[in-house]
Amino acid sequence: GESVGLHLPTLSVQEGDNSIINCAYSNSASDYFIWYKQESGKGPQFIIDIRSNMDKRQGQRVTVLLNKTVKHLSLQIAATQPGDSAVYFCAEIPRGSARQLTFGSGTQLTVLP
Amino acid sequence: KAGVTQTPRYLIKTRGQQVTLSCSPISGHRSVSWYQQTPGQGLQFLFEYFSETQRNKGNFPGRFSGRQFSNSRSEMNVSTLELGDSALYLCASSLATSTNEKLFFGSGTQLSVL
Numbered sequence: 001g002e003s004v005g006l007h008l009p010t011l012s013v014q015e016g017d018n019s020i021i022n023c024a025y026s027n028s029a030s031d032y033f034i035w036y037k038q039e040s041g042k043g044p045q046f047i048i049d050i051r052s053n054m055d056k057r058q059g060q061r062v063t064v065l066l067n068k069t070v071k072h073l074s075l076q077i078a079a080t081q082p083g084d085s086a087v088y089f090c091a092e093i094p095r096g097s098a099r100q101l102t103f104g105s106g107t108q109l110t111v112l113p
Numbered sequence: 114k115a116g117v118t119q120t121p122r123y124l125i126k127t128r129g130q131q132v133t134l135s136c137s138p139i140s141g142h143r144s145v146s147w148y149q150q151t152p153g154q155g156l157q158f159l160f161e162y163f164s165e166t167q168r169n170k171g172n173f174p175g176r177f178s179g180r181q182f183s184n185s186r187s188e189m190n191v192s193t194l195e196l197g198d199s200a201l202y203l204c205a206s207s208l209a210t211s212t213n214e215k216l217f218f219g220s221g222t223q224l225s226v227l
Binding site (some may be wrong): 041043044045089091099102106 | 144146148155156157158161166169171181203205207209214215216218219220221
């Protein structure tokens with residue numbers, strides 16, 4: 001049968017605008033969440049993480065928000081730059097599962113000049 | 114500090130063959146995990162090794178195996194290759210001093226099965 005690939009959500013933003021990438025996670029027992037960025041031909045690169053006892057964490061130009069009630073995670077990128085163009089994945093680690101990440105399907109971010 | 118190194122970068126095999134992929138973690142990192150990335154299934158956990166012992170295993174058939182050496186370097190092996198094994202195989206390492214910890218990924222080995 002025909003193989004169907006994952007349909008990656010896409011987000012296009014103008015350079016300099018803010019980007020918001022959303023992720024719904026599956027396991028209510030997850031207590032650690034990570035955002036990764038993957039550029040073409042490279043492995044995932046750590047961006048920012050957050051533990052379940054927090055609802056917001058800020059890094060350099062990035063902010064992660066966690067809403068445990070609806071099992072939703074978002075990544076906000078301020079003043080998006082061309083180098084931010086990549087696929088962004090959220091990942092969760094359920095409590096007690098050590099370093100076994102469960103990844104979301106990813107979002108393709110394209111920054112327009 | 115050198116990052117996670119995976120070799121080879123690209124590999125072409127035919128159905129029925131076996132393949133061994135290699136991963137050198139960041140110096141001082143003791144945990145090595147392997148993931149498979151395909152367009153159809155996304156990123157999926159294969160297994161994790163720590164101190165030469167497999168600590169965790171994902172939902173993959175027994176054709177997928179791995180090991181870790183005393184210097185923390187790891188290899189994964191896939192026997193009796195199938196077309197569906199074509200994927201990017203990613204290795205990640207971490208210090209493993211706490212349960213939840215940053216994983217650092219290599220650039221992967223792109224395996225094509227013909």
